Each structure stands twice: as structure tokens, then as C-alpha cells.
Amino acid sequence: MIEAAGLSKRYGDKLAVDQLSFSVKPGQVTGFLGPNGAGKSTTMRMILGLDAPTSGAVTVNGKPFRQAAHPLREVGALLDAKAVHGGRSAYNHLLCLAQTNNLPKKRVDEVLALVGLNAVAKKRSQGFSLGMGQRLGIAAALLGDPKVLMFDEPVNGLDPEGILWIRNLMKALAAEGRTVFVSSHLMSEMESTADHLIVIGRGKLVADCTVQEFIDNNSELSIRVRTPQLEQLGALLAEKGGIARADGEDALVVTKLGMTQIGDLAFDNQIRVHELSPIQASLEQAFMELTKDSVEYHAAVPAGKGA
Amino acid sequence: MSAMTDTPAVFGGMTPLPEASGRAGFSGALRSEWTKIRSVKSTTWTLAAAIIIGVGISALGNWGQANHTTETAAQLAQKDLVQRTMFGIILGQLVMVVFGALAVTAEYSTGMIRTSLSAQPRRGNVFLAKLVVLTVVAFVVGEIISFASFFIGAHFWATKGVSLSLSTHGALQAVAGGGLYLVGAALLAFGIGAALRHTAGAITLGVALLFVINIITNFMPTSWQQDIDKWLPYNAGSQVWATQHTADVGTAFGAWAGFGVYIGYAVIALLAGLWVFQRRDA
Numbered sequence: 001m002i003e004a005a006g007l008s009k010r011y012g013d014k015l016a017v018d019q020l021s022f023s024v025k026p027g028q029v030t031g032f033l034g035p036n037g038a039g040k041s042t043t044m045r046m047i048l049g050l051d052a053p054t055s056g057a058v059t060v061n062g063k064p065f066r067q068a069a070h071p072l073r074e075v076g077a078l079l080d081a082k083a084v085h086g087g088r089s090a091y092n093h094l095l096c097l098a099q100t101n102n103l104p105k106k107r108v109d110e111v112l113a114l115v116g117l118n119a120v121a122k123k124r125s126q127g128f129s130l131g132m133g134q135r136l137g138i139a140a141a142l143l144g145d146p147k148v149l150m151f152d153e154p155v156n157g158l159d160p161e162g163i164l165w166i167r168n169l170m171k172a173l174a175a176e177g178r179t180v181f182v183s184s185h186l187m188s189e190m191e192s193t194a195d196h197l198i199v200i201g202r203g204k205l206v207a208d209c210t211v212q213e214f215i216d217n218n219s220e221l222s223i224r225v226r227t228p229q230l231e232q233l234g235a236l237l238a239e240k241g242g243i244a245r246a247d248g249e250d251a252l253v254v255t256k257l258g259m260t261q262i263g264d265l266a267f268d269n270q271i272r273v274h275e276l277s278p279i280q281a282s283l284e285q286a287f288m289e290l291t292k293d294s295v296e297y298h299a300a301v302p303a304g305k306g307a
Numbered sequence: 308m309s310a311m312t313d314t315p316a317v318f319g320g321m322t323p324l325p326e327a328s329g330r331a332g333f334s335g336a337l338r339s340e341w342t343k344i345r346s347v348k349s350t351t352w353t354l355a356a357a358i359i360i361g362v363g364i365s366a367l368g369n370w371g372q373a374n375h376t377t378e379t380a381a382q383l384a385q386k387d388l389v390q391r392t393m394f395g396i397i398l399g400q401l402v403m404v405v406f407g408a409l410a411v412t413a414e415y416s417t418g419m420i421r422t423s424l425s426a427q428p429r430r431g432n433v434f435l436a437k438l439v440v441l442t443v444v445a446f447v448v449g450e451i452i453s454f455a456s457f458f459i460g461a462h463f464w465a466t467k468g469v470s471l472s473l474s475t476h477g478a479l480q481a482v483a484g485g486g487l488y489l490v491g492a493a494l495l496a497f498g499i500g501a502a503l504r505h506t507a508g509a510i511t512l513g514v515a516l517l518f519v520i521n522i523i524t525n526f527m528p529t530s531w532q533q534d535i536d537k538w539l540p541y542n543a544g545s546q547v548w549a550t551q552h553t554a555d556v557g558t559a560f561g562a563w564a565g566f567g568v569y570i571g572y573a574v575i576a577l578l579a580g581l582w583v584f585q586r587r588d589a
Contacts, residue, residue, distance in 0.1 A: 073324070077425050097426045102329075114317075
């Protein structure tokens with residue numbers, strides 16, 4: 001269980017995290033979503049006490065992380081797979097971490113085997129691929145059999161096999177009753193992993209709900225209409241308050257009007273309709289919709305019609 | 308909710324961890340820091356370089372001087388030849404600065420510090436454990452340099468009829484002091500490194516304080532030099548590896564008073580480092 005109350009972090013005149021309050025519950029995977037620069041990593045660093053909050057507080061299993069008797073048994077975290085000394089072997093990296101919490105040496109060998117790195121245990125980690133580095137970070141997170149697991153963008157740069165492995169691992173950890181808190185800016189990734197979502201934009205909480213609720217609440221249903229009389233139908237839809245945009249040569253994507261309304265309108269005006277279908281809103285779309293006003297770094301839209 | 312019953316237990320087949328007892332603290336941090344320092348090649352390289360440079364320069368310098376001196380044995384006996392045998396410390400200290408700085412700055416340059424502090428968030432334990440391990444290692448290496456330098460140098464001077472031994476007046480303290488001086492250099496650099504969190508910056512400042520500053524004061528008016536000279540870190544600290552305590556200008560400190568001043572600088576750097584280590588975001 002992670003509980004944040006009024007958590008804020010200011011860097012100079014920039015408010016990176018703004019009055020964030022949420023709780024991450026055990027037994028499920030909680031996705032921590034936000035565009036790049038939304039404050040996800042800063043929040044995770046504050047949970048671990050690496051950064052001190054400007055105001056507010058955050059506790060792990062009821063107390064500040066710094067007070068945990070055995071920190072590695074409390075929280076296993078993978079914030080940055082590159083946060084290792086590349087000149088140290090995988091084994092010694094894990095050993096020096098295990099020793100801080102008086103964990104047995106045997107545990108190091110066991111977590112190395114668990115993540116599949118036992119063959120390269122004595123190799124210096126600077127020669128590791130991105131995926132191997134990620135596995136080493138996860139081995140470190142699992143050292144203390146922790147109640148809470150925290151992963152910051154764990155699938156970044158992984159191959160599909162690695163992504164699947166991490167996804168299953170997170171689900172399995174949650175199924176064992178652990179608290180799993182995982183950040184991502186890839187909505188599609190969360191859609192297939194998370195049970196619950198905490199969404200932030202520009203440091204502020206924008207949603208705290210289940211994945212399904214998030215989609216339902218934040219995406220407008222849109223409808224695709226294929227017709228040879230594109231312009232005629234487009235004008236009629238606009239008259240009725242619909243918002244239509246062209247989707248290729250012969251189709252429109254319509255929002256603000258229901259499927260029945262569109263069908264009836266076409267029928268009444270003797271417009272041929274070759275297709276009328278709802279477009280399933282994905283988490284990606286819902287997320288874009290919700291955070292479009294709070295994206296830190298907007299890419300300039302190329303000339304022509306914006307999406 | 309992921310009510311996945313078919314997912315295997317993550318830790319299935321692993322030995323359950325022993326029951327947690329007590330609290331993760333200093334002793335664990337100490338073992339961890341020992342593992343850290345012995346498991347990277349940069350430690351071996353820097354310490355080997357310190358020994359090779361420290362002992363090598365001492366040996367070369369004393370071999371050359373002993374061979375070329377025109378002074379008689381009686382004249383030479385008036386000089387502080389004990390300190391001269393450890394001449395290489397002047398350059399060896401610079402390598403010790405690198406060693407001391409890297410002991411903490413490498414954690415920041417690699418990002419390892421965030422992993423370290425996630426395992427032991429009570430930062431005072433980590434800082435103190437690093438400090439103890441650094442001190443012990445620097446002490447062993449420092450004494451190797453000073454004693455090896457002394458015995459090699461004594462061998463060269465013996466060919467000139469000057470007999471140097473540890474029982475020579477003040478020799479044992481001076482030779483042991485040579486190692487202690489090198490510990491001080493490592494501690495100073497460690498404190499600066501913790502405060503600056505930057506390898507190059509820490510090494511530059513450490514070298515400036517122990518070496519460059521002495522060159523700069525040579526260009527100052529003599530009256531200024533008299534006031535400042537004995538307070539310079541090198542001048543104060545080097546009294547502990549000398550058997551004679553008269554500086555070129557001004558009055559020198561005694562062996563332990565000088566060493567106290569020198570360690571005082573290191574302590575100031577360490578306190579600044581500790582403050583930053585504890586307070587600043589990692």
C-alpha cells in the first residue's frame with residue numbers, strides 16, 4: 001500500500017508534482033500514466049525518499065520509506081535500469097544491495113536464476129543489453145521479497161518477449177497480493193497490464209479509476225460512416241451538431257451524434273451509406289483526450305489538417 | 308482485478324527469506340560498501356597507480372640524489388633524509404585524491420546512488436560506511452607507500468654512508484605519518500566529492516588544495532607567505548612525515564599540530580559532504 005497526501009515537488013519555479021493524493025492498493029497492478037514530463041518519475045523518487053517533497057507526504061505500508069526496518073523487504077523498485085555501476089558484475093551488484101538489508105548471499109543466486117541472468121552473473125553489467133539490464137534491475141527489486149513493487153517504464157526498449165515476461169511477472173506479483181505500481185507513457189501497455197489507473201498530467205491528478213471506467217469516462221464514442229456522398233452528408237451532420245472529419249476518400253468519422261441519428265439522417269435525405277460502425281475507443285485515445293491540455297511538450301502539428 | 312490463478316508463484320522454488328530481525332543499519336552498510344569498493348576495477352587501478360607512482364617516484368628521486376650528491380655523510384645527516392625518502396608522496400597524494408573522490412562520485416556518475424539509497428534510505432549509514440571503508444583501504448595503501456619508500460630510500464642513502472632506520476630519531480613517527488598524510492588526502496577528496504557530486508570537479512579542487520595552491524603562494528610577497536605558508540594543507544600536513552619542523556618561510560607547525568590542521572580541512576570537507584549527502588535530492 002502506497003499512500004500519497006498532498007504531495008508536491010517544486011524545482012525552481014516549475015511545479016513538477018502538484019498536490020498529488022492517491023493510494024495504491026495491494027493485490028492489483030496499478031498503472032501510473034502520464035505524458036513525458038508529467039511528474040511520474042519524480043513522484044516515484046519521492047516515494048523512495050530519494051527526493052524530498054516540497055510539501056505533503058507519502059507513506060509505504062503506513063510509514064515513510066526511510067523508517068522501514070528492512071527497506072528491501074518493504075519496496076522493490078526499478079526506477080532506472082542504468083542506475084548501476086557498469087564496472088561491477090551482476091552478482092556483486094546484487095550482493096552489495098543484499099548486504100545492506102542483511103539478506104542471505106544465496107538469495108542473490110536465486111534472483112539471478114529467476115530473471116535468467118545466472119549465466120552472466122560474473123560479467124560486468126556494462127556489456128549488458130538493454131533487456132539484460134532491465135532484468136538485472138528487476139532481480140534487484142525482487143531481492144527482499146518485497147510487499148510493494150515499483151517499476152518506472154519497465155518495458156522501455158524491450159523486445160516483445162521481454163515485454164511479455166515483465167507483463168506476466170507484474171500480474172503474478174499482484175496475484176500474490178503484493179502492491180504493484182508501474183508507470184508508463186504508453187497507454188496501450190497499461191491497457192493489457194493494469195487493473196487500476198492513476199493518471200497525471202503536469203503533476204496534477206487527472207484520474208484515479210479502473211481501466212474500464214477510464215475508457216468509459218474519457219472517450220467519446222465516434223462513428224465511422226462510409227458514403228459516396230461525402231460532402232452532402234458532412235454538411236447535414238454539421239447542421240445537426242455533429243463533428244465530422246474526413247477519413248480517406250469516402251468515409252467520415254463522426255462524434256457528438258449517435259449511430260441511430262446518423263443512420264436516420266442519411267435515410268431521410270436519401271444518402272447511400274455503405275458502412276456505419278462504432279469505433280472502439282482505446283485507452284490510448286482516452287488518454288490523449290484527457291491529457292491533451294496538460295502535455296508538457298507539444299509537438300508542432302504539421303501543416304494541413306491536424307488529427 | 309487480475310484473479311489469475313494460473314500464474315505461477317513468482318518466488319516458487321526459492322528458499323524463503325529468513326525472518327527479518329532488527330533493523331538494516333550500519334553493519335550491513337559496511338559489508339555492502341566493502342563489496343562495492345573491492346568489486347570495481349577502478350579501485351585496483353587507482354591503488355596500484357598510487358603505489359607505483361608513490362614508491363616509484365620516491366625510489367627514483369632518492370636514487371638520483373644519492374648518486375649525485377656532493378655532500379659528505381656528516382652534512383647529509385643534518386638533513387631530513389627520512390622525509391626525503393618519501394618524496395613520492397607529493398605525487399602519490401594526487402592519486403589518493405582520485406581514489407577518495409571516486410569512492411563517492413562514481414555513485415553519482417553511474418546513477419548507482421539511487422539504487423544504493425533505495426536499499427538503505429537512511430543515508431547517514433551509507434555515508435559513514437563509505438567513509439570507514441575508504442579510511443581503512445587508504446590507510447593500508449598509504450602505509451605501504453610510506454614504508455616501502457622509506458626502506459628503498461634508506462638503501463640508497465646507506466651507500467653514501469648515512470644509516471637510516473626506523474629507530475632513527477622521529478623516523479618511525481614520520482614514516483607512519485606518511486601513510487596517515489595520504490589517508491588525509493583521500494578523506495579531503497571524499498568530502499569534496501560528496502559535496503560536489505562531480506568527479507572532475509572534486510579531483511580538480513582536491514589537487515588545487517594540496518598542490519597548486521603551494522605553487523601560487525610562491526608568487527606572493529614574502530610577508531604574505533610568512534602568514535599563510537604554514538596553514539596551507541600540504542605544508543601543515545607534511546609536518547607529520549617530517550623529522551625536522553622548520554618551513555622555508557614562517558614558522559612550521561609541529562608534527563601533530565600540523566597534521567591536526569590538515570585533518571581539520573578534511574573534516575570541513577567531510578561535514579560539507581555529509582550535509583549535501585543527507586539533504587540534497589539524490
